[in-house]
Structures are given as C-alpha cells and as structure tokens.
Amino acid sequence: MLGRLPIAKMLAATVAMTAAISAVMLPIGWDGQQASTAAVKIDDLLSVTIVVSAFFFSLVVVMLFYALWKFKAKPGDESDGEPIHGNTRLEVAWTLIPTVIVLFGAGYSWSVLRDIEQPAENPLTVDVFSQQFAWSFGYPGKDNVWSEGELHVPLGRQVHFKMHAQDVIHSFWVPEWRIKKDNVPGITTTAIVTPNRAGVYQLICTELCGFGHATMRAKVVAEPPAEFREWVGGLKEKVPQPLAESIVRDTEANPVPLGAGGA
Numbered sequence: 001m002l003g004r005l006p007i008a009k010m011l012a013a014t015v016a017m018t019a020a021i022s023a024v025m026l027p028i029g030w031d032g033q034q035a036s037t038a039a040v041k042i043d044d045l046l047s048v049t050i051v052v053s054a055f056f057f058s059l060v061v062v063m064l065f066y067a068l069w070k071f072k073a074k075p076g077d078e079s080d081g082e083p084i085h086g087n088t089r090l091e092v093a094w095t096l097i098p099t100v101i102v103l104f105g106a107g108y109s110w111s112v113l114r115d116i117e118q119p120a121e122n123p124l125t126v127d128v129f130s131q132q133f134a135w136s137f138g139y140p141g142k143d144n145v146w147s148e149g150e151l152h153v154p155l156g157r158q159v160h161f162k163m164h165a166q167d168v169i170h171s172f173w174v175p176e177w178r179i180k181k182d183n184v185p186g187i188t189t190t191a192i193v194t195p196n197r198a199g200v201y202q203l204i205c206t207e208l209c210g211f212g213h214a215t216m217r218a219k220v221v222a223e224p225p226a227e228f229r230e231w232v233g234g235l236k237e238k239v240p241q242p243l244a245e246s247i248v249r250d251t252e253a254n255p256v257p258l259g260a261g262g263a
C-alpha cells in the first residue's frame with residue numbers, strides 16, 4: 001500500500017510548502033527590535049520552531065489533500081468502505097514522531113532558558129509592583145526610591161526584576177527584551193534581563209486583569225549607566241508602605257533570597 005504512494009512528489013510538495021510558509025513567516029519582526037542579550041537566542045528558537053511547525057503542517061496538508069483526491073468515491077459508488085482494524089506500525093509512528101518533536105522543542109527551549117537566566121555578577125535588583133491597572137518600580141539598592149509608571153534601566157548590566165502583584169495576576173512583558181513573566185499575588189516571581197540597546201520601549205501587561213487591562217502600560221527607558229544613575233538619583237519618593245509590606249508578605253509565602261543589588 002505504502003509503496004504505491006508517490007512519496008517523492010509528496011515530499012517535494014511538502015518541502016515547497018514549508019519554504020513558502022517560512023518565507024512569509026520568518027522575515028516578520030514579531031517582537032520589534034532586539035534590545036536585550038536574550039533577544040537573538042529567543043528569536044533563533046522562534047525561527048526554528050516556525051520552520052519545524054511549517055514542515056509538519058505542510059506534511060499533514062499534503063497527505064490530506066492527496067487522500068481527498070485519490071480516494072474520492074466514484075459517482076454512483078454507494079458501497080461501504082473497507083473495514084479496517086488498527087495498524088500497529090502506523091500507530092507506533094504517530095506516537096513516536098510527535099514525542100520526538102516535543103522532546104526536541106522542550107530540550108532546546110530548556111537550554112535557551114538556562115542560558116539567558118544565567119545569573120551574572122553584580123546584578124541590579126528592581127522591585128516591580130503591579131496592580132489594577134498600573135505599574136510602579138522600587139530600587140532597593142538605592143534607598144528604595146520609587147517610580148510610578150516609568151522604568152529606567154542601565155545598559156549592559158543584568159537586571160533582576162522581583163515582581164509583586166497587589167491584587168490579581170498580571171504579566172510583565174517588554175517585547176524588545178523578549179522576556180515575559182507572570183506577577184502572581186502572594187509570591188515573588190523573577191525575570192532576568194540584560195538590556196543592551198538604548199531606547200524607549202513599552203512595558204505591557206499581558207494577562208487579562210480586568211476592565212482597564214488594555215491600558216496597563218508603563219514607559220521603559222534603557223540608557224547608559226551614567227544617565228541611569230542621574231535619573232535614579234533624582235527620585236524623591238520612597239516605596240509606599242503597602243507595597244513595601246507586599247514584598248515581605250510575598251517573600252514569607254515563597255522564601256527566595258531577595259538580594260538587593262546597588263543602583
């Protein structure tokens with residue numbers, strides 16, 4: 001049965017369709033500029049995933065349309081289909097192949113994640129406070145000064161964002177950094193980013209958190225260390241008491257070392 005299939009032609013059609021889909025999908029800058037050290041690695045992972053997905057999508061579509069065309073009932077043919085009872089080889093194949101694909105994706109993603117989350121020396125710690133529907137930021141290495149709606153970070157230094165949701169789940173996402181992390185009430189979640197391109201970006205909440213979710217954004221400024229120090233030095237307000245308490249509460253509920261890097 002298998003021997004009579006036009007394998008070479010089907011494979012050629014699959015490869016052509018994979019190339020066409022990839023040619024459309026790969027050049028799209030899905031998340032904008034690459035503005036952190038993680039960006040290139042995550043974009044490579046995304047590109048590999050697109051090509052692999054395009055290949056298997058194409059394979060399924062080619063086989064589907066071949067079957068539709070080849071095995072179509074002739075006009076007037078009212079007979080029943082052949083009774084088929086299982087096919088062990090086929091079932092083993094369609095179990096093994098997806099397992100290998102998923103394990104490959106998991107292994108590759110794990111290695112990228114391990115790589116980009118490798119802690120560096122002398123990181124800067126920034127507390128991130130999320131609430132319906134605003135962001136604010138504390139700098140524990142600089143007397144806990146506080147900034148509302150505007151986040152500044154120095155270039156070339158690893159930043160550890162310690163996130164503290166005040167009400168419901170929010171999610172921290174700066175597309176240009178490629179990093180996204182949920183903020184969960186009651187625990188501290190951490191995102192590690194090393195910004196390497198100066199610019200003004202947007203922090204976007206990506207967890208539907210209520211009526212004002214779409215407006216829950218903050219300005220992000222990545223700048224040379226001297227300019228960062230000047231900005232952080234100009235902050236006068238301290239982290240308000242309820243927010244400071246939430247750090248303690250989160251840390252007790254989920255005790256992870258909350259090292260405070262100097263600003």
Ligand SMILES: [Cu+2]
Nearest residue numbers: 205207209213
């Ligand atoms: Cu939200």
